[in-house]
Amino acid sequence: MYERLIASFNHFWMSVVTRTPDIIVSLTILIAFIIIGKIFYRMFRIRIQKRWKDSLVASFISEFLKWSFYLIGLTIALFNLGLGGIASSLMAGAGVTAIIVGFAFKDIAENFLAGILLAINRPFKIGDIIEVSGIKGPVKGLDLRTTQIKMVDGRDIYIPNATVITNVFTNYTRDGLLRLDFELGVDTYTDVEMVRELIIKHIGVQKDVLKKPQANVTLESFGESSIGLKVTFWIDIFKDKKEDQSLLGEPVKSRIMREIKDILIEKNVNMPAHIIEHKMYDPKDALKIRVENDKS
Numbered sequence: 001m002y003e004r005l006i007a008s009f010n011h012f013w014m015s016v017v018t019r020t021p022d023i024i025v026s027l028t029i030l031i032a033f034i035i036i037g038k039i040f041y042r043m044f045r046i047r048i049q050k051r052w053k054d055s056l057v058a059s060f061i062s063e064f065l066k067w068s069f070y071l072i073g074l075t076i077a078l079f080n081l082g083l084g085g086i087a088s089s090l091m092a093g094a095g096v097t098a099i100i101v102g103f104a105f106k107d108i109a110e111n112f113l114a115g116i117l118l119a120i121n122r123p124f125k126i127g128d129i130i131e132v133s134g135i136k137g138p139v140k141g142l143d144l145r146t147t148q149i150k151m152v153d154g155r156d157i158y159i160p161n162a163t164v165i166t167n168v169f170t171n172y173t174r175d176g177l178l179r180l181d182f183e184l185g186v187d188t189y190t191d192v193e194m195v196r197e198l199i200i201k202h203i204g205v206q207k208d209v210l211k212k213p214q215a216n217v218t219l220e221s222f223g224e225s226s227i228g229l230k231v232t233f234w235i236d237i238f239k240d241k242k243e244d245q246s247l248l249g250e251p252v253k254s255r256i257m258r259e260i261k262d263i264l265i266e267k268n269v270n271m272p273a274h275i276i277e278h279k280m281y282d283p284k285d286a287l288k289i290r291v292e293n294d295k296s
Contacts, residue, residue: 026077033073041066061119063143107162111145114161118142124171129246132159132169138246152246172248176238177210180253184260185226187270192219192227195269199260203233208252210234225272231260 045062119142124130129138130149135157141148146158172178186195196217203215213234221228233256235249243251264271 022081026080029080030073030077033069033076037066037069037073040069067144107160110162111160114165115142115144117165118147118161123169124174127245128174129172129248130169131172132164133167135159136170136172150246173237173245176236177234178237178249179213179232179234180249181230181232182253182257183220183228183230184264185223185228185271186264187272188222188225188227190227190269192229194267195229195264198263198267199231202260202263203231203256206252206256208235208240209256210236 041062044065124139126139126141129136132147132149135149135151137149137151137157139147140150140156142161146160147164149157149159151157186192199217200215203209204211209215210233215231215233218230218232219227220230235252237243237245237249261271
């Protein structure tokens with residue numbers, strides 16, 4: 001048994017020594033193609049981005065070319081070692097293996113093809129703020145498998161390209177125009193038209209709010225003690241370069257809400273909270289209340 005192990009090891013070692021030149025050549029070929037792939041990646045990315053003015057497409061095509069060089073180098077290296085024929089015969093003769101491999105790489109193939117469609121159709125570009133499956137933020141990159149999104153809280157989320165393609169996603173910054181809205185309640189006996197004019201007039205003088213479409217105030221609901229109003233207005237998030245676009249106009253909306261609240265209070269417009277009315281139908285069950293005056 002021991003002699004058989006020694007003989008097997010010697011046979012293996014002699015095979016390695018005999019094939020050492022081929023191994024060195026194959027490794028050299030693989031390393032050379034990796035280096036060439038990286039050089040072409042950088043060169044094509046710069047040239048394509050200058051020509052097409054689209055960093056998303058440039059990144060994807062350059063990534064594709066880089067991995068193509070890697071694959072070519074690996075294939076040549078395997079054939080140089082004599083493994084290409086072995087791999088081909090195994091794949092040709094093992095249908096079950098081919099099916100298993102196909103299922104194993106199904107998701108990778110889907111994401112790869114989805115990445116190609118995204119690069120061609122270009123529904124978004126680098127920097128656009130999109131939302132996919134509840135994940136919202138600016139697009140930071142697109143590669144062969146994933147789309148990278150930077151969340152508002154700083155997290156980097158990598159979404160499979162197939163998920164982006166097969167789900168409804170929202171592009172908030174396709175043209176920079178966004179409609180913001182908020183609701184408020186006023187007392188039932190308030191002059192709604194007067195309140196409407198006050199709000200529209202105030203929003204109309206804001207520099208960061210678009211004149212067209214014009215701001216609007218609509219009556220939304222009748223509550224137990226208030227009337228519900230909905231305020232809508234449009235902004236262009238590309239207009240103010242200093243503003244963080246990923247916030248989608250929330251600072252503007254928050255400021256306008258505070259200012260409108262102050263204006264309504266100044267005009268003695270009541271904005272009541274929810275009122276609970278307690279009725280006692282049986283005098284015997286009257287609710288007793290004791291008021292204590294703490295003079296200390």
